[in-house]
Amino acid sequence: MIESSGRSSNQQQLIEERHKDNESRMIKKGQPEGNAKKVTFQDREIYMENLNQSAVQENEETAASIELELRKLKALNKFRSMVEGEIIDNCLLEKPRKSFLRRESEREKQQHREISLWGVPLLPSKGHASTDVVLLKFLTAKDFKVNEAFKMLRNTLKWRKECRIDTIPEENLHLGLEKFVYINGVGKQGQPVYYILYGAFNDKELYRKVLGTEESREKFLRLRIQFMEKSIKQLSFKAGGADSILLITDLKHSPGPEREEFRSVHKNASTLIQANYPELIQKHILINVPFWYYTSRFLKSRLKHQRGNKKVVLARPSEVTKTLLK
Numbered sequence: 001m002i003e004s005s006g007r008s009s010n011q012q013q014l015i016e017e018r019h020k021d022n023e024s025r026m027i028k029k030g031q032p033e034g035n036a037k038k039v040t041f042q043d044r045e046i047y048m049e050n051l052n053q054s055a056v057q058e059n060e061e062t063a064a065s066i067e068l069e070l071r072k073l074k075a076l077n078k079f080r081s082m083v084e085g086e087i088i089d090n091c092l093l094e095k096p097r098k099s100f101l102r103r104e105s106e107r108e109k110q111q112h113r114e115i116s117l118w119g120v121p122l123l124p125s126k127g128h129a130s131t132d133v134v135l136l137k138f139l140t141a142k143d144f145k146v147n148e149a150f151k152m153l154r155n156t157l158k159w160r161k162e163c164r165i166d167t168i169p170e171e172n173l174h175l176g177l178e179k180f181v182y183i184n185g186v187g188k189q190g191q192p193v194y195y196i197l198y199g200a201f202n203d204k205e206l207y208r209k210v211l212g213t214e215e216s217r218e219k220f221l222r223l224r225i226q227f228m229e230k231s232i233k234q235l236s237f238k239a240g241g242a243d244s245i246l247l248i249t250d251l252k253h254s255p256g257p258e259r260e261e262f263r264s265v266h267k268n269a270s271t272l273i274q275a276n277y278p279e280l281i282q283k284h285i286l287i288n289v290p291f292w293y294y295t296s297r298f299l300k301s302r303l304k305h306q307r308g309n310k311k312v313v314l315a316r317p318s319e320v321t322k323t324l325l326k
Contacts, residue, residue, distance in 0.1 A: 071144065072139070072144055075139055075144040075145075075146050075149075076132065076135065076136060076139060078146045079135055079138075079139055079146050079149055079150065080124040080131075080132070080135065081124075082146065082150055083122060083123075083124060083135065083150070083153070084123060084124050084125055086150075087112060087113055087115060087122065087123050088112075088113070090112045092112075092115060092122075092153075092154065092157065093154065093157055093158055093161065094154070094158070113126075115157075117134055117153075117156070117157065117160075118134065118232050118235070118237070119232075119233070119237075120133070120134045120237055122134070122135075129238055129239075130236075130237035130238055133237045133238070133243055134237060135149075135153075136279075137243075137278045137279040137280065138150075138152050138153050138156075138278050140278070140279050141278035141279055142278075152275075152278065155275070155276075156275070156276045159275075159276055160276070165225065165229065168222060168225060168226045168229055169226060169229050169230055169233070171222065171226060173219055173222055173223045173226060175209070175210050175216075175219065175220060175223060176206060176209065176210075177200060177206075177210065177220075177223065179197075179200075180196070180197040180198075180199075180200035181195070181196055181197070181223060181224070181227055182194075182195055182227070183195070183227060183230060183231055183234075186242070187246045187282075189242060189282075190241065190242040191242045191244055191245050191246045191282055192231045192234040192235070192242070192245050192246070193245070193246045193248060194227055194228070194231045194245055194246065194247050194248070195248050195249075195250070196224075196247070196248070196249045196250070197250040197252075198249065198250065198251055198252075198253075198254035198255070198262075198266075199250060199251075199252045199253035199254055201254060201255050201259075201262055202253040202254070202255065207255070207259075207261075207262075211261040211262060211265060212261070217261065217264070217265050220265055221265060221268060221269055221272065224269045224272075224273075225269075225272065225273075228245075228273060228277060228280075231245045232245070232277075232280065243280075244279065244280050244281060244282035245280060245281055245282065246281075246282060246283050246285065247281050247283070247284045247285070248285045248286075248287065248324070249284065249285070249286045249287070250286075250287050250288055251286060251287070251288050251289055251290060252287075252288035252317070254290075256290075281311060282311070283311055283312075283313055284311055284312050284313070285313045285315065285323060285324070286312065286313070286314050286315065287315045287317075287320045287323065287324070288315070288316075288317050288320060289314045289315060289316055
């Protein structure tokens with residue numbers, strides 16, 4: 001009884017002290033003394049219940065985060081193993097035909113193992129610090145679905161080989177667009193900034209020269225890819241360094257949606273970049289956006305992946321400076 005009485009006395013003292021603290025806080029907020037609500041056992045139980053629920057929720061979120069990271073790591077290890085095996089067997093670009101199955105020389109095997117992308121070796125066993133960074137871009141683009149990421153990587157390598165992309169930075173693609181397509185400066189995280197000013201096509205003569213024929217449109221597409229490649233050459237693909245670029249498209253005085261050639265080449269360029277440069281554009285900032293583009297973008301965005309939408313920033317003329325500074 002004495003022990004029980006002592007505990008009861010201590011509990012009552014604790015409640016009184018909390019009541020005084022509560023009343024003191026309310027007085028500081030401008031509430032008169034005596035209006036503070038006394039702390040009861042029920043208040044304490046509610047407080048403890050909320051505290052426990054908060055702790056449980058925090059633990060669940062932490063567990064979910066850890067589980068997600070483990071799933072990503074498992075996917076990366078599987079992807080690395082798959083890429084390693086395909087390179088060793090010379091099957092990364094495509095499955096070899098039976099007629100070509102023969103014993104390879106050591107020189108040929110070594111050549112196969114030297115395959116790289118954006119200047120980064122793809123063979124994981126080489127131990128290059130940037131290999132995982134590149135592989136993670138394909139995994140991220142495909143929500144860490146390994147088979148889909150591998151298919152995307154294979155298609156990218158085949159496209160680069162067929163279209164001679166590795167030599168494109170040295171090509172002379174003079175289209176009179178030097179002032180409208182260029183790389184200048186870096187972002188806050190060291191990303192190179194790639195600019196495209198579509199107002200150039202407001203000039204009818206330039207429009208006809210660059211977009212008037214299928215051949216000239218193909219040349220313009222190669223120019224777009226050329227500047228992607230030049231931007232990528234400025235990336236380090238290392239921890240603490242830049243591994244993506246900022247793309248700024250200025251739509252001031254750009255042709256409207258009724259200009260079929262412009263609409264087609266813009267769509268084709270976007271498709272090529274999405275398919276072959278996963279996660280390499282950190283943000284695509286469109287400035288001086290006209291109303292018709294907002295409408296078109298809203299309808300299309302409902303069909304696109306949410307992550308892709310988050311990478312696109314639209315800015316009306318009055319918001320350009322504020323958006324670019326941010």
